[in-house]
Amino acid sequence: MSAGPSGFYGLGRTPSFWLLGYAFLMLFVGTTIPTPLYRVYQEELHFSSGVLTLIFAIYVLTLVPSLLAFGQISDRIGRRSVLLIGFSLAALAAITFASAQGLAALFLARAMQGVATGIVAGAGSAALAELEPSGNSRKASFVVTAANASGAALGPLFAGALAEYGPWPTRLPYLVLLVLMLPIVGLVGMRETVAKRRPLALEFRLPAVPAGIVKEFAFASAASFTVWASAAMYLTLAPGYVAMLLQLDNLAVGGVFVSLMLIASAAAQFLGRPLPFRTAMTAGLALLPLGLGSLILASPLHSAALLLVGTLVVGAGHGLGFLGAMVLVNKIAPETQRAEVTSSFYIVSYLGVALPAVAIGFGAQLVGLFAAVAIFSALVSLLAIVLLAASRRMVSVG
Known part of the structure; x- marks a missing residue:
């Protein structure tokens, strides 16, 4: 046990680091539990695919203002208290989902997430980067991105299985999540990493990005936007697309394909750790058009194999692209503005989740699911190719 800057005794650096990593994992498990359940909600409450994607997107539409308001607060008052508030709200969101009786409750729970x-x-x-015992920012970046992808993969997997084969399909997954979140209470004893506090100032403003890192930051953010746009399609409409292609009405199967994409992402991040950030990002961007192309061809060819290949390739592209972008942002962010710069990066990344998801959801209402997925995949592939061309002109970061 050791004393942090606040003067309270708590966990040491290493236990704090890994407990926070676990907390991140559970946070992202919770955000993707609804994915295979959207079809159940849709059937029970009789809403369209456009409304479905709005429920999905309200997550980001509340996340971004939250980042704008809270992104720099932990730089002022410390990491621990801010994290405890955030994880407590995540638990409350799970409780709201578990007790939801109508559309308003679904929007509220998703907004709280x-x-x-x-x-x-x-x-x-920022806390993970500061708590890593050897000061290895690459390892801290890997824990963040792997917890993101792995947690997001586990959510649809166990939610789909519990909903298909267990009781209370729209409640049991959240009750299991709440049990898994219990160890997060230990963050009360997390080592504080902000030694010099500043007065609290809640400001609704764009987090600042120092002028000297704008070019590299813009490239990393654009790459992250692109890979998350492809992930957004899986997290909203993939279960329906899989059911249409395979002609199977099984919640677990839809959840499995979403999970496979995210498992491939996590595996790519693990295997890609030794790669330079530029190599990881460009490899991820190059894989996206290949994976999305396979996904589209799978439907007219009625090929489950192409669907599987496309899912794994898109996942690998997402993982490598996001890992490389996160490493670059951690490398260039000044220590005194690390949380603020990271928040700016997440704003752009999550806009890549929300905006395309809403577009493809309402597009599916207008032109049909297959046409909407095909058009969306073509646009994301084009953006990836443009960024690949731009990467050759990016200034190298030492």
């Missing part, structure tokens, strides 16, 4: 993630994202990423 967005605010919770916005509170935690910048402070948690």
Whole structure:
């Protein structure tokens, strides 16, 4: 046990680091539990695919203002108190989902998840970078991105299985999540990493990005936006697309394909750790058009194999692209503005989740699911190719 700057005794650096990593994992498990359940909600409450994607997107539409308001607060008052507020709100969101009886409750629970993630994202990423025992920012970046992808993969997997084969399909997954979140209470004893406090100032403003890192920051953010746009499609409409292609009405199968994409992402991040950030990002961007192309061809060819290949390739592209972007942001962010710069990065990344998801959801209403997925995939692939061309002109970061 050791004393942090606040004077309270708590966990040492290493236990604090890994407990916070676990907390991140559970946070992202919670955000993707609804994915295979959207079809159940849709059937029970009779809403369209456009409304479905709005429920998904309200997460980001509340997350971004939360980042704007809270992104720099932990730099002033410390990481621990901000993180405890964020994870408490995440638990309250799970309780709201578990007790939801109508559309309003679903929007409210999803909004609370967005605010919770916005509170935690910048402070948690900065804390992990500061708590890593050897000061290895690459390892801290890997823990953040792997917890993100692994947690997001586990959510649809166990939620789909519990909903298909267990009782209370729209409640049991959240009750299990709440049990898994119990160890997060230990963050009360987390080592505080902000030694010099400043007065609290809640400001609703864009987090600042220092002028000297704008070019590299813009490239990393654009790459992250692109890979998360492809992930957004899986997290909203993939279960329906899989059911249409395979002609299977099984919640677990839809959840499995979403999980496979995110498992491939986590595996790519693990295997890609030794790669330079530029190599990881460009490899991820190059894989996206290949994976999305396979996904589209799978439907007219009625090929489950192409669907599987496309899912794994998109996942690998997402993982490598996001890992490389996160490492670059951690490398260039000044120590005194790390949470603020990280929050700016997350704002752009999560806009890549929300805006395309809403567009493809309402597009599916207008032109049909297959056409909407095909058009969306073509646009994301084009953006990836443009960024690949731009990467050759990016200034190298030492």
